[in-house]
Amino acid sequence: MSDRYQKFVLDLVQRPGNSNCADCLSPNVEYTSFNLGIFLCEACASIHRSLGVGISKVKSIKMDNWSEDQVKCMEACGNLKAREKFEQLVPTCYKRPRDKDPQVLREQWIRAKYERLEFMDPEKQTYLAGFKEGYLMKRGKDDKKFQRRRFVLSETDNTLKYYNKEDAREPKATLRLDEINAVIVPEKVGNPNAMQITFEQGSNTRSLFLQAETGKEIVDWFTSIRSAKLNRLTIAYPGATEAELAQNLTHSFLMEGWLSKTGPRQGDAFRRRWFTLERRKLMYYDDPMDAFPKGEIFIGHEDKQFAVRDGLPPGIKSQGFCFTLKTPDRHFHLSAEVLEDKTKWMQALESVISQPLSPQDSSSNFGIKQNKKAKRISVLNLVRH
Template sequence: MADANEKFLGELLKKSGNNECADCGAKNPEWASYNIGIFLCTRCAGVHRSMGAHISKVKHLKLDRWEDSQVTRVREVGNNAARLYYEERVPPCYRRPNQDAPQVLVEQWIRAKYEREEFCHPERQNQYVSGFMEGFLMKRGKEDARYHPRKFVLSEADDTLKYHVKENKDPKAILRISELNVAFAPPKTGNQNSLQISFMKDGSTRHIYVYHEDPEVITTWYLAIRCAKLHRLQVAYPGASEKELLSQLTRDFAREGFLWKTGPRHSDAYKKRWFTLDNRKLMYHDDPMDAHPKGEIFIGHSSEGFSIKTGVPPGAKDQGFSFTLETPDRSFLLSAQSEDDRAQWINVIQKVIQKPLTPQDATVAARLVRKRTASGTMNIFSSTSNFIGLSSRLQFTRNKMGHESMVK
């Protein structure tokens, strides 16, 4: 009978929906929760097991012995039916994790579905969809790199995220929700429950790092920021589709890692820098957790004179696995750690160059400046003529979207 049950489970896996993990979508799941009736990947099965058998009872499809009643339960439910029930009312702003998502996000998604049943009982979602949230997070110091408790206040109505050094004093900083990005940052901080919040300040990007001991709390902050951004975008762009707006909420960085770059002159020595590609901003830092990048490159469209290619210009120094990023103002000579690393950087930057520009891109380009000389003079990374053309075209797009929404 055991062999028959194993064979039957194998047949169930071939059914639509069952051939991928019910929680993260990973292909070819090897586990199942037999009381819930779903198929799971190894990582998600571990989270289910950590919730306790009173929530989810997990078995391996081949290595464990299955009772007839357990097989029957999985057959009667299956992944598709379970999703219809447990994910009935997932808010649009909620980030559904895939197999590459951070561990803390996967864990809280699973606990929200089965332990807290937030999507069967939407009144349990109030904290992150309400538009307001306050509480203490541990924030990394700008200079000393130590973490200190800081009070944070999120207000969708005011479009602000504030943090206070002292609870009853004026805020140390006031960030605009609509302009910031938030991403999970475990690889940098070494803490699974950490976030990196990035925003523009005085023409440059500023990064702050925060964490909380409770993974549910830090995930709730992440979701609250996403929800507040979505609600404000819905007001600002009433003619835009929900799919378009969701893509603007939060971004994981397309790629990060160490590269070597020269100075403005091709004869300058290559120096090691930590690069971060954030949408159309390519930032470089001395250290992965620097509060400010040393420089930022706005990557526009190919029609504006942006391109990337293997190698360096004739006469320039080639250091190992070099490549060149061309902008209207300057050629950036870069070198990767290996041939594969170079290929991946070129591929991801090329996708950015080929991607159509958005109205939000014009805002970033307009505010992004950097020091070009020791005297502190400032310039936009893209050339003035190209930037004016970019702004005009994107302003026309914004006006057209507004006009279409009024016509509708």
């Protein structure tokens, strides 16, 4: 009898909306929460178990036995109906995680939906207030230690400020919300509740690395930044929809990882660097958590002599898995440590180069400053017109 019930559940998976995880849309559906009536991937199912059986009762589709009542619960609901209930009021600024996103984003999304019921009650969405004040641990630029700092976000003033001392009258730094990007980076920082903020400081890109005590706290800060930016864009561009504007609130890095590169002179040796591809900007660092990159490379379109080619030109001694990034000003000789990394980097760079410059790319003011290490390129105005 239980085999018949299991077959029925497998048939339910094929119904519209059920073949992808209810929370992260992964196509690998293997579990359910039978009291909620939803189908889940393994990763999301593990988070549901941590909620407790009072909220979510997890069951494997194939490995567990099924009862008639449990099957009826699944048949009566399903992923589409559950979303109508638990995602009634998801703000446009809230980042809906996908299966490749960091664990903290996925966990807080699930807890917000089923534990805190945030998307059924707008009063619980405190990150939409346009103002947020609190403490985060910030990594020092020079001493590399994380220290407790007071942060204040103001949508009205278009600022994110932080103070080195609790009683300080003047902030240590004031960042324009319009010009910052925020990315959740647990693996890079070695803390599950970590965020990186990047912004332009002079002609350089500056990074702040922040930690929070809880996952909810870091995601609330992340969402508060996105909410404030969206509200300001809505006023600035009244003809655009929120969905269009939401694409420009924050953006994850397209690629990150270790590569080796040669210097600009013939015969320069390969040196290992941490590379980050952020939209059309390729940056490289001595260390992944350096405040400033050693160099920045603007990645333009293929019709302007930008290209990626396998291998190295004659006369350059190969090291590892090599490829060449061609720009109008210089050819960069790069080497990955494994073939898979080389393939991913080439594909990521080619995807950028093949895309025509958007209006914000074309109208951006690219200030180029030559220093001893490399050209540093400042990219401004990343707002979609």
